[in-house]
Amino acid sequence: MSRKPYVRQMSKTSWFLTHSRYKHYILHEVTCIFIAIYAVILIFGLFRLGQGPEAWQGWLDGLRSPLGVIFQILAFGFAMIHTWSWFKVVPQAMRIQRGESFVPGNLIIGAHYGVLAIISLFVLILAGVA
Amino acid sequence: MARSSKAIPWLLFAGGGTVTAFILPVMILITGLFALFGVFSGALSYETMQAFVGNWLIKIILFGILFLTLWHAAHRLRVVAHDFGIRADTGVAIVVYGLAAVGTVATVIALLSV
């Protein structure tokens, strides 16, 4: 009897909508779009800082424009999604073995949030508030 | 099969992913809170920022953050393009890494101009 295996095709452009775990994945992947735009805004700000007080003020005004505010709210949300999804998988990528056991994953994740808090506090103090 | 050169952009992606995870939320918080409520207005004044970015150590740190952020985002964009069904991986790689390289040069020029 001749064989006739049937090959099912997966949608190359919308597969990530077919399961909740793929949706979570694509959500943390697209954080890079907002992160990239924010980095470009910061680099642009550094240019404006070098061009004098008026140019710098123009950049600050841009941040305060409705578009600037909306973007930063979105960017903050996506940055937090990135942080959360990144920390979550650290124990898988970096196992720490002590003798015959491994440091518990939640301890590693917790340590990351601790460092996040310290860095954030430090930067806020550096910025003159908190 | 040959060993893949993806190792290099991946290291930058991983390093950048770690740095952005730690530093970006608070940075966006500062610019965002300023934008919303005007807090930190003294910290973001022209004179303060000139003095701040004028410091060489700060320049190096800012370069490190922005360089890794750009390459992190570039490499992930390459993966996203693939996930969205864009199969021209070599072309995509040239575009995203090219943009990251331009961004890196721009960061250096901008930092040196302050």
Place this chain on the structure above:
Amino acid sequence: MSTRTITIEVLRYRPEQDQEPFFQSYTVPCDEDWVVLDALNYIKDELDRTLSYRWSCHMFVCGSCGIVVDGEPKLGCKAFVKDYGDKIRVEPLGNFPIERDLVVVIDDFIEKLESVNPYLIPKEEKSIDDGEYLQTPAQLKAFKQYSMCINCLLCYSACPQYGLDPSFVGPAALALAHRYNMDSRDVGRKAREDVVASHEGIWECSFVGACSQVCPKDVDPAGAIQQTKITSAIDYVTSFLPGGNR
């Protein structure tokens, strides 16, 4: 023992007469402690002898009965009917061609598995008279998790990158390569690296993590692949340094 009558919708494909697969419903009186595999066995024994599927041990050891239950890759023997509603949809594993009904063609995986040299490559062969290759419990612990794989292929079914690009070596084979790389008795990492660290190897993985979520033996292939990425990337970079080993 109480029974519950459940509708099992099975994706059928009979190559000699069907152009494409279709769902066929069976009404099955299930005992409360049944797994989906029991329901399939009931169909085969009592309702429809033409239904084809693979199984052997019925106790999550053999890895033969991988199927997709309500959209989720599962071992048929580990998916309890009581955890599902009154209608259960059963399909063959995703990302593999369907040979017949729930039986898929796994030749591609077997080739990939062979390509990563999944066996101990010791520094020097010893004869049995020379005794064992000794290992401490801590050294065993370093790789034990990755040795639990039963090749059930749920991970390949869940992996979108394998579905999108079948040249990807894939989760189980890469996890098994890692298992031997992490073994203190093994020196075969270099022999595996040409496949493992190629475009089609670890670098095709984008860490969706689905493989580890569906693994019935908690092997964590996604973790194994990311760990391999770290060591391979460092290897790749240091190979360019003076005295580097290309």
